[in-house]
Structures are given as structure tokens and as C-alpha cells.
Amino acid sequence: MSSLTVTALTKAFGATPVLRGVDLHVPAGTLTALLGPSGCGKTTLLRLVAGFDDPDSGTVAVGDRVVAGGPARGVPARRRGVGFVPQEGGLFPHLTVAGNIGFGLPRQERRDGGRIRALLELVGLDVALATRSPHQLSGGQQQRVALARALAPAPSLVLLDEPFSSLDAALREETRAAVSTALQAAGATAVLVTHDQAEALSMADQVAVLRDGQLVQLTDPQTLYRSPQDLDVATFVGEAVVLQADLSEGTARCALGTVPVDGPLVGGPARVLLRPEQLRLSAPGAAPGEILARVGAVDFYGHDARIALTLPDGTAVTSRLDGAELPAVGARVAVTVRGSALAFPASAGTVRPTSVPA
Amino acid sequence: MVRGSRPSASTGRRLGRSPVTVALAVAVAALALLPLGYITWYSVDLGWDGVRELVLRPRVGELLWNTVRLVAGTVVCCAVLGLGAAWLVERSSIPGRRIWHVLLVAPLAVPAFVNSYAWISLLPGLDTYAGALLVVTLSYFPFVYLPLAASFRGLDPALEDTARGLGLSTWAVFLRVQLPQLRVALLGGSLLVALHLLAEFGALQMLRYPTFTTAIYDQYRATFNGPGATMLAGVLVLLCLLLLLAEIRLRGQRGYARAARGAPRPPRPVDLRRLTLPALGGLAVLVGLSLAVPLGSLGYWVARGAGTALDGSALLTTTGTTLGLAAVAAVLTTAMALPTGWLAVRARGRTSTLLERSTYVGSSVPGIVVGLALVTLSIRVTPWLYQTVPVLLAAYAILFLPRAIVTVRSAVEQSPALYDDVAASLGASAPDRLRRVTLPLLAPGIGAGAALVFLAVVTELTATLLLAPTGTTTLATAFWSASSALDYGAAAPYAVVMVLLSAPATVLLSRDARRGLTP
Numbered sequence: 001m002s003s004l005t006v007t008a009l010t011k012a013f014g015a016t017p018v019l020r021g022v023d024l025h026v027p028a029g030t031l032t033a034l035l036g037p038s039g040c041g042k043t044t045l046l047r048l049v050a051g052f053d054d055p056d057s058g059t060v061a062v063g064d065r066v067v068a069g070g071p072a073r074g075v076p077a078r079r080r081g082v083g084f085v086p087q088e089g090g091l092f093p094h095l096t097v098a099g100n101i102g103f104g105l106p107r108q109e110r111r112d113g114g115r116i117r118a119l120l121e122l123v124g125l126d127v128a129l130a131t132r133s134p135h136q137l138s139g140g141q142q143q144r145v146a147l148a149r150a151l152a153p154a155p156s157l158v159l160l161d162e163p164f165s166s167l168d169a170a171l172r173e174e175t176r177a178a179v180s181t182a183l184q185a186a187g188a189t190a191v192l193v194t195h196d197q198a199e200a201l202s203m204a205d206q207v208a209v210l211r212d213g214q215l216v217q218l219t220d221p222q223t224l225y226r227s228p229q230d231l232d233v234a235t236f237v238g239e240a241v242v243l244q245a246d247l248s249e250g251t252a253r254c255a256l257g258t259v260p261v262d263g264p265l266v267g268g269p270a271r272v273l274l275r276p277e278q279l280r281l282s283a284p285g286a287a288p289g290e291i292l293a294r295v296g297a298v299d300f301y302g303h304d305a306r307i308a309l310t311l312p313d314g315t316a317v318t319s320r321l322d323g324a325e326l327p328a329v330g331a332r333v334a335v336t337v338r339g340s341a342l343a344f345p346a347s348a349g350t351v352r353p354t355s356v357p358a
Numbered sequence: 359m360v361r362g363s364r365p366s367a368s369t370g371r372r373l374g375r376s377p378v379t380v381a382l383a384v385a386v387a388a389l390a391l392l393p394l395g396y397i398t399w400y401s402v403d404l405g406w407d408g409v410r411e412l413v414l415r416p417r418v419g420e421l422l423w424n425t426v427r428l429v430a431g432t433v434v435c436c437a438v439l440g441l442g443a444a445w446l447v448e449r450s451s452i453p454g455r456r457i458w459h460v461l462l463v464a465p466l467a468v469p470a471f472v473n474s475y476a477w478i479s480l481l482p483g484l485d486t487y488a489g490a491l492l493v494v495t496l497s498y499f500p501f502v503y504l505p506l507a508a509s510f511r512g513l514d515p516a517l518e519d520t521a522r523g524l525g526l527s528t529w530a531v532f533l534r535v536q537l538p539q540l541r542v543a544l545l546g547g548s549l550l551v552a553l554h555l556l557a558e559f560g561a562l563q564m565l566r567y568p569t570f571t572t573a574i575y576d577q578y579r580a581t582f583n584g585p586g587a588t589m590l591a592g593v594l595v596l597l598c599l600l601l602l603l604a605e606i607r608l609r610g611q612r613g614y615a616r617a618a619r620g621a622p623r624p625p626r627p628v629d630l631r632r633l634t635l636p637a638l639g640g641l642a643v644l645v646g647l648s649l650a651v652p653l654g655s656l657g658y659w660v661a662r663g664a665g666t667a668l669d670g671s672a673l674l675t676t677t678g679t680t681l682g683l684a685a686v687a688a689v690l691t692t693a694m695a696l697p698t699g700w701l702a703v704r705a706r707g708r709t710s711t712l713l714e715r716s717t718y719v720g721s722s723v724p725g726i727v728v729g730l731a732l733v734t735l736s737i738r739v740t741p742w743l744y745q746t747v748p749v750l751l752a753a754y755a756i757l758f759l760p761r762a763i764v765t766v767r768s769a770v771e772q773s774p775a776l777y778d779d780v781a782a783s784l785g786a787s788a789p790d791r792l793r794r795v796t797l798p799l800l801a802p803g804i805g806a807g808a809a810l811v812f813l814a815v816v817t818e819l820t821a822t823l824l825l826a827p828t829g830t831t832t833l834a835t836a837f838w839s840a841s842s843a844l845d846y847g848a849a850a851p852y853a854v855v856m857v858l859l860s861a862p863a864t865v866l867l868s869r870d871a872r873r874g875l876t877p
Contacts, residue, residue, distance in 0.1 A: 047779075050779070050783055051782070051783070052779045052782070052783075076782070077779065077782040077783050078782045078783070078784075078785045078786060078787060079785070080783070081785075082783055083783060083784075084779065084780055084783040086776055086779075086780060090776045090777065090780050092777060092780075092781075092795060092799075093772075093799070094798045094799055103781065103784050103786070103794075104784030104785050104786070149780075149784065150783070150784075152784075153784060153785055
């Protein structure tokens with residue numbers, strides 16, 4: 001397994017720039033999620049790494065070997081040793097499961113049932129599936145076979161292009177787990193393209209956030225969630241409560257009262273980010289100067305619930321509570337903030353609407 | 359469409375748009391446009407005065423009137439029969455729906471000129487407008503029935519249930535819910551009937567009903583290659599192009615997609631109750647007239663001629679010649695369809711669309727015009743090719759290219775570039791990918807295209823009459839010369855062989871009803 005290093009990569013289709021100088025390093029044996037909204041260039045980046053397209057400038061290196069953009073002509077896809085798992089599996093319809101998995105193996109090994117069996121077991125599939133045709137498999141099984149096929153020739157790197165987006169929720173969880181396990185067992189270096197932030201945060205060792213063809217942030221999932229680069233990233237990777245605030249001496253005065261803040265800003269107007277799970281609710285009347293809010297709606301998910309609140313000044317915020325004790329719609333509740341807020345400059349562009357979790 | 363098939367800058371490195379493929383596709387389009395180009399060139403050469411003199415004549419007016427009223431009448435009759443039959447088979451409780459479906463498609467196995475022969479040999483009084491209308495309607499109504507039956511099957515019954523829930527009667531559901539959704543299939547089928555009818559020669563000549571095709575043929579026989587025939591061909595081609603334009607516009611607004619996902623529930627058939635018997639009777643009469651009469655008539659003439667006229671060895675030789683020609687034409691035409699079909703999918707763009715469309719436009723020219731154009735061109739430009747097999751094969755290719763292109767194209771569509779990418783990432787070289795991925799995926803489509811061309815050639819009459827080398831007879835031309843000499847008994851065995859050879863195509867069509875005979 002090798003690392004992947006992408007340096008100053010650009011690509012345009014016609015007059016439309018799709019990638020504008022992307023730098024990315026994926027350490028060997030780790031999984032990096034490329035996260036971004038559709039149209040941000042993540043699939044293009046994947047295709048350039050795989051060798052299906054050529055970059056306009058910049059380089060791609062697998063391990064120490066420059067495969068694109070170097071002084072020599074780009075290494076063709078078939079000599080890169082980069083496995084590829086396309087969106088809907090892309091299994092060859094005219095071959096059986098065994099035929100698909102064995103496609104990239106040398107001729108002698110294709111007939112070796114043991115090798116196919118080992119790969120099926122690696123992705124957690126029943127060995128009896130080997131003789132089936134792709135159309136006889138469920139969507140999740142197809143994805144796993146596609147992964148086994150990509151892993152079969154022992155590639156230096158595996159690329160997965162939104163492999164779970166066509167699966168329904170239950171199957172997606174199960175397939176994700178199986179894929180994670182298989183990638184770890186194979187010790188593979190992997191790049192996973194996704195627009196699903198939960199998928200990126202839960203599966204990846206590091207997350208690369210791509211926006212308008214540029215890499216905005218590259219870090220581990222926890223840092224990404226807790227210290228996003230800007231409000232845009234913040235709202236993209238999770239639900240957010242964003243409030244206007246006045247900073248002074250490590251605290252912010254905002255619609256939720258005075259809240260401790262982190263971040264480089266020290267004073268003046270700003271906007272602060274809180275996560276809904278930081279908003280705690282209690283019965284009103286306990287403390288002087290408490291912030292009262294009216295409960296607008298309660299969305300109950302079972303394991304937890306999301307409460308829409310209206311603050312006295314009319315600001316709408318959301319709180320996330322565990323599902324045990326929930327206020328009634330229309331009730332008045334006291335709101336307190338747990339932990340600290342993250343401050344961003346007041347003028348930092350527009351904020352996208354708060355994303356709704358699946 | 360799978361994401362990976364986005365057009366990319368480096369397609370040239372793969373099998374995409376290589377200059378060789380484009381050059382081949384251009385050559386194919388040029389061949390297809392040859393007859394059309396010839397007619398245009400001839401008209402321009404003749405000058406406006408010459409054209410006016412030849413076209414603005416009472417005779418042309420008569421032919422136009424004959425052609426238009428036959429086309430209009432046939433289209434209306436076919437639409438009514440096709441719609442009624444499709445509704446009964448797909449949506450009513452009529453017994454034996456599967457059998458009826460096969461029986462309603464089966465008339466396609468009987469070439470129109472054979473059907474016409476079967477009728478006129480029994481009822482010589484059919485050489486009138488009504489007779490022609492009857493015979494061509496019976497031959498062509500499956501062209502409307504097939505797409506309509508397929509559309510009925512594609513309709514989401516949930517919509518009908520919803521409409522019924524809103525209080526609509528069965529009749530109102532048909533008018534306000536089903537018919538609007540069937541519009542495209544109905545119009546498409548009708549246009550197909552009209553185009554086929556404009557090109558129809560054998561059936562109408564046999565019925566002595568004068569239209570453009572028969573007039574062109576008579577002119578050609580009388581004066582060999584008069585400007586008269588060519589100008590008649592020009593008018594006919596204009597009519598065809600008008601219809602084709604309508605078809606292309608219609609194709610742009612193809613159908614209504616079902617909005618919901620998941621498999622639709624099978625529809626609950628409408629209970630006919632007391633109307634069951636009359637409906638069965640109606641279908642029985644239709645199948646009787648369109649299938650039993652021609653087959654019965656053929657049987658009768660075979661029996662009559664068995665003792666005297668049947669020349670077994672001649673029949674065998676002719677069958678052999680026909681099968682040979684058809685096989686070569688099928689291979690050639692399908693090979694010619696490959697570059698165009700490939701580019702249409704893998705290198706989408708203005709050039710590819712233009713190349714594909716020009717093949718369709720070129721092929722919409724009736725067989726009689728293709729024959730006329732190739733005879734004249736080969737005499738003038740390449741005398742050493744006049745009356746040789748290559749010219750005949752070129753005519754077959756021009757006429758039947760769309761059948762091959764449509765099937766090849768849909769096969770390429772089912773093998774997106776993604777498979778090529780995946781195979782490359784697994785280390786397969788370009789020839790390896792062609793052998794292990796692309797060809798296996800295309801093979802069924804290529805085979806189906808070749809089969810369609812093969813079967814079309816087996817029953818091709820018009821162009822073969824004009825272009826077959828002296829001494830080369832096919833089943834169609836042997837049948838034609840015998841029946842023209844009123845030797846019905848001698849003609850019958852050739853017709854029987856043609857019907858038997860066409861039968862498999864009919865089975866194919868009744869299964870895969872969404873694919874028409876032409877694109």
C-alpha cells in the first residue's frame with residue numbers, strides 16, 4: 001500500500017474550471033473522505049487520480065511514483081495499480097461474480113477458486129454467491145463485489161466514488177461497515193468520495209472538504225466538526241446554530257446570553273457557532289436572567305429529538321436532546337449553553353441554511 | 359446513466375472518437391444520402407422550368423390525390439384497429455390475451471405484396487380504392503398495434519386507479535388519462551404506417567392501384583430512365599421527408615415518464631361482461647382477415663399448383679441465393695452501423711447526431727427511389743458496377759441501415775464507458791478491454807441488428823427488381839414474376855418460404871414490442 005500525494009492539481013472542462021489547485025496527502029493505509037456538495041469537483045479529482053482523465057496542471061503521485069503531470073507522459077490507468085469502485089458498482093453484466101472479481105488477476109489465478117473465495121470472505125459475502133450474475137445481487141452485495149474486484153490485484157490505492165449513495169438507509173449502514181472492515185483488513189489506502197457528512201465523519205481517518213474546486217480543509221473528523229475552517233464548512237458538516245454576537249474578553253454576548261468563545265477573534269462584532277446538542281433546556285424560573293424560549297416544534301427520532309425554539313428577540317434556534325424527556329409544543333423553556341461557542345468574523349459571507357440530518 | 363460516462367478530454371486515447379471511426383461514419387452517411395443527393399442534383403440540373411413542366415401536370419395531381427387519400431384512409435383505419443385491439447389485449451378481461459397478442463403481430467410475417475396477392479388471387483374485383491385500403495390496412499395495422507400495446511403496458515395503473523377514485527367512468531378514464539399518455543405511441547405508429555405506405559410498391563402494383571411508386575416503376579419500365587420517373591421520385595421523397603420531420607419532432611417529446619420508483623402493480627383488467635362475445639368476434643374477424651385469409655389463400659394455391667408447377671430445384675436455388683444475399687447484406691450493414699452507433703453514444707455531440715440523422719433521412723427514401731438512383735448512377739458513373747451484386751448490397755445497406763444502427767446503438771448504451779474505465783483500472787490493455795468487455799457486451803445487439811437486416815432483405819422486392827443482376831432471382835422477385843404472369847400456383851411456394859423465414863422476426867417483435875421495425 002502506498003500514500004497518495006496530489007499537488008496543485010487543476011482541471012477545466014472547456015471554459016469551466018472544475019479543480020483550481022488542489023493539494024491533498026493521503027498517508028498509506030488510511031481512509032480519506034472527499035466531502036463536498038455535488039458539482040464541487042470531487043468525482044473529477046477521483047478520475048484524475050485513477051487516470052481516466054488527464055489534469056491540466058499539477059501532479060499526482062502514488063507513493064514515490066509520479067503518475068500524472070510529471071516530466072514524462074502520464075501513466076495510463078491500467079499501469080497505475082489504482083483500484084476503482086464506481087457509484088453503482090459497475091459490475092460487468094456479462095460475467096459472474098467470480099468472473100468480475102477475477103477480472104484483474106493474471107490468467108492462472110482467475111481459475112483459482114481459493115483466491116476468489118478469500119476475496120469474497122474479505123468483503124463479508126457468502127462464497128456461494130460466486131456463480132451468481134450481478135443482476136441477481138442486491139445493491140449492497142454488488143458494492144461489496146465491486147470492492148473485492150478492485151482489491152483483487154492488490155492495488156496501491158483504492159478509490160470509491162459515492163459507493164453507498166444508491167443504497168437505502170438500512171443497507172447503507174451495513175455495507176459501510178463491511179467496506180470499512182474489508183479496507184482495514186486489506187490495509188488499503190483508500191479515498192472515498194461522498195456528499196454525506198455523516199458517512200465522511202464516521203468512516204474516515206481524515207476528511208478533505210472540497211468546495212468550488214478547492215480544498216477548504218483537510219483534517220480528522222473530530223477536528224473538522226469542532227473547529228471548522230469557516231461557517232460554510234461548519235454548516236456543511238453538521239447542523240449548526242449561528243448567532244450574531246459581540247465579543248469581549250473571551251465571551252460572546254448573543255441571543256443566548258453570555259457564552260464563552262474559542263477562536264482567534266478577540267473583540268467586536270462576530271458570528272458564533274454552536275451545535276444544537278450544546279443547547280440544554282430546563283423548566284423556567286430557576287435562575288435570574290435566564291433565557292426563555294418558546295418550543296415551536298418537536299421532531300422525535302427515537303434515539304433523540306430536535307426541538308425548534310424561538311428566542312425572545314425572534315431568533316429561531318434548534319436544540320438536540322436525547323429522547324427521554326421532551327417539552328411540549330408551545331411550552332416555555334429555559335435555554336442554557338454547554339461548552340463554548342466558536343467565533344467567526346461577522347462579514348464572512350452568507351451562511352447556507354442549516355442542514356437537516358438524515 | 360452512470361456518472362463515470364461524463365465526456366472527458368482524453369476520450370481520444372480510448373476507443374472513443376478516433377478519426378478513423380469518424381471517417382467511417384461519414385462514409386456510411388454519405389452512402390445513405392446517395393439517392394437523396396442524386397434526386398436533388400438531378401432536379402437542380404434540370405432547372406426550375408424543367409421541374410415545373412414535369413411536376414405540375416394533371417397526372418401528378420391524380421397520383422398525389424390517390425396517394426394522399428390512401429395514406430389518410432389507411433392511417434385512420436390502422437389507428438382505430440390498433441387502438442381497439444391494444445386496449446382489448448392489454449386492459450380488458452378478454453380470454454386468451456397472450457394468444458391474441460401473438461396473432462395480432464403475426465400479420466407482419468406476411469409481406470404486404472404477398473397479402474395483396476393472396477386477396478386479389480381470390481377476389482379479382484379488389485382493384486379499387488376500397489380494395490387497396492382493405493389490403494394495406496390489414497398488412498400495416500400491427501405497426502400501430504405494437505407500440506400502443508407496449509405503451510399500455512408501460513402506463514402506471516395507479517394513475518387509472520386515482521382517476522377512478524376521483525369518480526371517472528371507464529370511458530372517461532380512457533379519454534382523459536390513458537389516451538393522452540398514448541398520444542406519442544399512436545402518432546408514432548401512424549407515421550410509421552404512412553412512411554411504409556409511401557414506399558409500398560408491390561402490394562399496390564398487384565392491386566393495380568396507381569400511386570407514386572407504381573407510376574415511377576411504370577415510367578422506368580417504359581422509358582428506362584426518363585426525367586419523368588426521377589421527378590415523380592422527387593415528389594415522393596418530399597412527402598417522405600415531411601413525414602420524417604414530423605417523426606423527429608415527435609421523438610423530441612417522447613412520452614411521459616412514470617414519476618414514481620419501484621415496480622408498477624399489474625393492472626386490473628376491465629371486465630367486459632356482456633361485451634366479451636362481440637369483442638372476441640371482432641378480434642376473430644380481424645385476425646381472420648389479416649392472417650387466415652392470406653395463409654388460407656397461400657395454402658389453396660400451393661395445393662392447386664402442387665401437381666403441375668412446383669419446380670423444387672428452382673425453389674431451392676432461389677432460396678439459397680436469397681439467404682446468401684441476405685446473410686452478406688446483414689453482415690455488411692451491421693458492420694457499417696457500428697461506427698455510427700458507437701459515436702452516437704460514446705461521442706455525443708453535433709457531429710454524431712448529424713451523422714446518425716443523415717443515415718435515417720437517407721434511409722427513409724422508398725426502395726423504388728433507391729433502386730432508380732443506383733441504376734442511373736451506376737450506369738453513368740461506374741458502368742462496370744451496373745447490375746452487379748455490390749450495387750444491390752449497397753441498396754440493401756441504404757434501406758436497412760437504421761434497423762442495424764438502432765440495435766447497435768442501444769447495445770452501446772448498455773455498455774457505458776464506465777466499464778472501460780473499470781477494466782483499465784484493473785490493468786486490462788485496450789485490445790484486452792475490447793475482447794473481454796466491449797465485444798461481449800455488444801454481441802447481442804449486433805446479432806439482433808444483423809437478424810433484423812437479414813429478415814428485411816429476405817422479403818425485399820422493389821430495389822431487388824430494379825438492381826438484381828440478370829439471372830439472379832430472389833424469393834421476392836421469383837414470386838413477383840410468377841404472380842405478375844397470373845401464375846398464382848407457381849408463385850405460392852416462394853411466398854410460403856418468405857412467410858416461414860419472416861416468422862422468427864415476428865416472434866422477436868412481439869416480445870420486444872418497444873422496438874419498432876424502423877427507428
